[in-house]
Each structure stands twice: as structure tokens, then as C-alpha cells.
Amino acid sequence: MTNKMKLRDENGKIYFGWYILIVSALIGTLIYNGIISTSGVFMLPVTTELGIPVGAFSFYISILSVANIITLYIISRKLNKNNIKKIMIITGTLGVLSFVGFSFSTQIWHFYALAVLQGICFGACTMTPCTILVSNWFGPKVRGKAMSFYIAGISLIGMGVINILNMIIMRSGWRGGYLFCAAGILICLPLMAKFAVWSPADKGVARMGDAEEAVEAGPVDPNAIPGYTAKEGLRKPAVWVALISCVLLVLASSSMLQHGIPTFIMAGKSPTIATFISSLISVIMIGTNLIVGWAIDKFGVRFGAVATCAFFALGTLGYAMVADMPGLMYPSIILYAFGVPAVNTVSPLIMAYICGEKEIHKFISYMNMLIAVGGIFGAAIVGTMFDVTGGYKVPWLVMAGILVIASIMRAVATSRKNKYAA
Template sequence: MKDNYFKQNGKFYYGWVNVLLAFLLMTFSYVSFLSLTTVFVIPVTTDLDISRSEFLLYSTILSISGIIALAVIGDRMAKGNIKRYMSAALALAGIAFLGFSQATEAWHFYMWSAAMGVSFVMTTVMPISVVLNLWFGGKIKGRAMGAAFTGSGFGGVMMIPIVNYIVTAFGWRIGYMVVAGIFLLLLLPLVAIFLKKFPEQKGFVRMGQKDDEKDFNSAGGMTLKEAWKNPMLYLILLSIIIFVFCSTGILMNSTAFYIDTGFSPANAALFASFTVGALIIGKLSMGWISDKFGAKAGAISACLIFSGAFLSLALLPINPWIFIPFVILCYGIGGGGITVNPPLMTNRLFGEKDYGKIISVLTMGNNIGGAFGGTVAAWIFDVSGSYRAFWIIAATAMIVAAAARIAAFRIKKKYE
């Protein structure tokens, strides 16, 4: 008989409400912090007469701030009242985007981006991974997380053209005000009312538990202290840093790159939204692959396919209309692994004993990569007048990331 993962004891399983909340957080919060940046690059730098790399330096500060926040409160958040932390972070994000809307110099963005970094790590991948891991076991976890993380693709398709229209019609300051309103008037109330950390709060038990999975109170696996002594952690951390470094390079520069290639601003924003929107398919695919063939298959295939996106970007100026579909397809499928793979790799390689602490460390890898990808790509453009060198570097780096993941899983096999 086929498992029914939507009902438990005759009632709709509340874990899927958390999946929907996570989807909305990825749609609006994750996309606002990362994907929407591409819409503001040219309007802000033109209006304030600053270079692209000077403007995008704020993304580096945002990411470093997030790393510090994870180090200081990541474990406390994972173990404590996660709803309270997330609500405070959403309010802080709304205030910070309002601050962006009033900026008149580059350092104003830098100041507010420090607050954004704290908000970013407390409202996206890390808390979502922790909550969904508590609600879903190994039989369904990949698909649940894949469905939640598709929000970043859906948000890209929806928000990039809408915000681009607002920025074009009313100015970039109004654009930032609209984003602030989304955090304060939509996301904050939803999380405060509906988020539930534990299944027991709604009278359920964890869904889709595998036979070899244990109760969290007696969970097997490594402690964080043990993981720090194991090369698997460093290999996976390296692969995540590379992955996000490459991803933010295109996320924050895609619209500008497409305009430089010859597309109109409207078409450039449209293709940027398609690129991010393809993540809807990619994240569902990565969740299914990981559930069906294992976390290893999903983790490695994501790196290799993502490499193809950057190779296509390097070739795009030759014939934009031929290579743009390859960019969108490879970015969508491969990029789906950015958020889907790390929680599943954490569970497979390190177990559940210190899941919250280890996923916090790996989320720091997201921020380390995100701290430099967009800025380095913009700096290469400022120096050379082209993004091509960055695309080639990124394509090569993703092969290195795949090799690191292969090595990590081989080490795990020896332990088994």
C-alpha cells in the first residue's frame, strides 16, 4: 500500500503548513536578499554615480554579518524558540530595506547590510532546514525540502519582473520600500501565527521516518566536535562555499550581464527571472533524486550540471539566443542543489545527533561564498569590461566542488 504523507491519524499533517511557510520565506525573503539585487545594480549605481563593485560590496558585508550571527546565535536559535528569533529577524529585515530606500551614499548600504546579514541567516535556509528536519524523516524529507526551497525559483520568476517594473516606473527607492512592506506586512504575521517547530505541538509525530532513524533524544551520528576532526566536514564546507560563490556571481549580475550582451532592460530582467525561476524544477528534481537515489547522487549531479550553466554563460555572447536556454536549464537544475543538498548531506554524512549545530556551520559556508561571488564578478567586470573570465572560473570551480563531495562520501563509506 502506498504511503500517504499528507495525513496522519486521519488528520491533515501540519508539517505541510510549515513547508508552505518555508516556501513563502524562500519566495520573498531569500529572493529579496539575493536574487532581487540584480534589478537594482544599474539604477542605483547610475543614480549615485558609484561603480558596480562598490555597490555590491554591501553583499559581502551582508554575508560576513550572517557568518558572525550564525557563530553567535545559530545553535541557540536551532535549540530554542525559533519562531521568536525568526519574527525578530523579519522585522529587522523590513527596517533595513527601508534604510536602503533612503541611502544617498554607498556607505549607507554597507551600514544597513550588516543588519540584513543577521536577518538573512535567521529567516531562510538554516531555520527552514532545522524545522523541516524535525517534521519529516528520510522517506519524504528530500521532497519536502525540495518543495519548500522551490520558493526561491518561484519568487525569482514573480518578483524580478514585478520589482523591475516598479523600479523602472517609480524609482529604485520605491522598489526597496515595497520589499520592506513584504517583510513587515506579510512574512512577519504569517510566521508569528502559523510556524510550529515540533510535531508534538499539533498532536503529530515525525512523518516518513525510516526504520534506521531514531528518536531525536537518542539520535545517532557525530557531534559537532567530532565532525570538526573529520575531513568530510571540510570537504562539504568547501563545496558549499564554491557553489554559493559561483551562484551569487550570476544572481547579482545577471540582468546587467544580459543588458551588456545586447538584450533590452525588459528582456534582461525577464531572462534573469527565467534563470531563477528554473529553480522550481531544479529543486523538486534534486529532492526527488536524493530520495530515490541517495544524497550522494543529488549532491554530485548538482555540481556538474551547474558547471554547464557557467560554460553556457561564457559562450553566450557568441549567439545569445542559442545559449540562453542552456543557461536557464543548467542553472535551474544544478542550482536546485544550493539549498536542497546541504541539509540532506548533513543528515547522511553526520547523522542527527548534532544536526542543528552542523547545519549552522554549513550555512556559514553559504555566507562565505555569498560574501564574495557577486562582488568578485562585478570587480572583474570593472577591470576587464566583461564577465567572461568569471564565468570560466566558476565553471572550473564547480568541477572542484563535485570532486570534494565525491571524496567526502568515500570517506563516509570507509566509516560504514
């Protein structure tokens, strides 16, 4: 396999990594988006019907994130090629049960209790295993593009899913919407059983995106893979700077996912139009993720790390001003679409840049643990500030400032001196 992206492997068969990408995108859409990205669609219908304050309802995301962190800690020590399918299928089933439970909930504590199951599913069945699989199947020469294809696939499929979900909620209520989310996870379970294959070595093929000399050398001895062990990497200040930047990023991104649609509604848009705008972001992100992936492979990880954070900060600033200046809505969502790849597209590349590949699956798990920490506080903080101030201007101004700090931290973490060198 060369360092170029090709459809087929050296045996003339379709490269199995492409199946990994497609299935990962489906899982990302139907499970990851079902749990997190669609939460804003449910917020106003649920809180209005049940009489729950926005801040109190947002808190279930915090509980979910705590369960996610605990799950990520466990799987960072246990996840391997021998059990990845079993872990994903079992925790995916818990996700189905949680959404079915949501559909029958009548009290806020029902959501809090079921959020634990959802957090377990989120940690062990979505971005962490899928990112590890994509990283394992695509080498450093093409990993930026592969990650961008993966995230762009989530945006492409998610565009349709979120609009279908909104129609279901309008016609059948939010309870029917939660059952739709449960069905989405159910569809993914057999796909996990078929396609969750740890690495190209398990299929007896060379990895796409490795240097030619590495391919010619034949199968790689796992003990000879360059990179830090988890213990070594966690002693490096750059690793912690990168991980903390993930926390700051997700304070903003988790807030956007839950409060973006309500922000547009508060700015005078109808729920249908606000949901359409949210899906439009997904359309734009198909292109922006591909551009970001290409730019990283072309100009380097540091360029992508800093630029995406800067765009994210500018987009969030626009969200703060959109109620007073409605014309900023569309420039803001474009900037947001260029910025949000900082979370799931760029973060794994930063960890590989700093730590190498020896135990990259552990560093990706740690990364997602810190991302989950941001998720604990982000949506709840914005929801609370909304309840206090009566609007979204102050919360988004605060988040824009946090993203500027994250941009500076990523510039430091990805300096040339911090790049792993064998």
C-alpha cells in the same frame, strides 16, 4: 506516519509539516530572495543614478555576508525550540528597517551600514531556520522531496515577485522597489509567529518520512537520536570537505544572483527581457528542484551531489560564452536551473548523510556559515573582474572551473565510507 508523503497525519488532520513548507517558501521568496536574489535587479538603476562603481556597490553583499556569518555562529549555539519564533520575528523586523533605509540612501556608505542589519536578518530569519524546520518535520525517507518542494515553492512565488519588483522599479524607481521588499518581510512576521514550530513532537504527531519501525516505537528520546554531536562531526574530514564545497558553490551562485541579469543586458538584451529571462529560470527551477529531489530519494545523495555541481559548471560556462554565442543563453539557464539546487536543496541532505540527525540543526548552521563565506567574495570578485576586463567572459570561466573542483569534493565527501552509520 509512513515513509510516503501524505496530506494528513495519523489524527486525520492536515499534516502541520505542509504548513511549514508553505510558510518557509514564502519566507524564502519574500525575505531570502528580497535580500539576495533581487540584488541584480537593483544594481544598474542604483549605480547609474548614484554614480557608484559596480564593484563598490557589490561590496555591500560582502558586508551583509560577514554579518550573516557572525549571526549564524551565534544562533548555531542559541537557536532551539524555545526561542526560534522570537529570533525570527526580531531579526525579520531588522530586515524591514534595512530595506526602508535602502530606499532613502544617497551614499554608498548608507548601503554598507544598512547591510549589517540585512545580514542579521538573512542569517537568523531565512534559510537556516527554515531548512531546520523542514528537516525536523520530514524524515530521511522523504526529505529530498520535501526540500525540493520547499525550494520549488520559492521559485514559483519568486517568479511573480521579481517581475512585480521590476515593474515597480520602472514606474516608481529603485527606491519604491526597496519599499516593496520591506513590505514583503513585514507580511512574513505574523506567519512566523503562527507556524514556526520546532518539530512534530511539539504537536504530538509522528514525523512523516521516518521508517515504519521508528514510528511504531513511539516518541524518540532526544538522547537516542542517531548522529554525531557537533564536536564529533567537526573532527571528520568529510564534514570539512563538504563545508568547503559549499564555499566554492556559493562563489558562483552569489555571483549569478547579482550579475546574471547584467550579463544578459551586456549580451544585448533589454532590462525588461533580461529580468524576464531571470524569472524564467525560476519557472524552470520549479521542475528541476522536484526532479533533483526525486532523483536523490531514488538514487542517493551522492548522485545528486555530483550531478548538480556538474550541471552548474556547464551552465556557468555557457554564461561565459553567451556574449559571443547568444544561442547558448537558453541551454545555459536550463543547466543552471539543474545545477543551482546544489546549494540549498542538496547541501542540507549532504550534512544529514554524513552527520546523522542528532545535532543536524547545528550542522545546517555551520553549512550556512560557510555558504555565507562564499557570499562574501563571490559577487565582489566577479564585479571586480568585470571592472578590470570590461566583460563577464573571464569571471564566468573562473567560476566554471571552481564548480568543477566543488563537484570533485562532493564526490569524495559523499562516498559510502563517509555515510553516518549508527
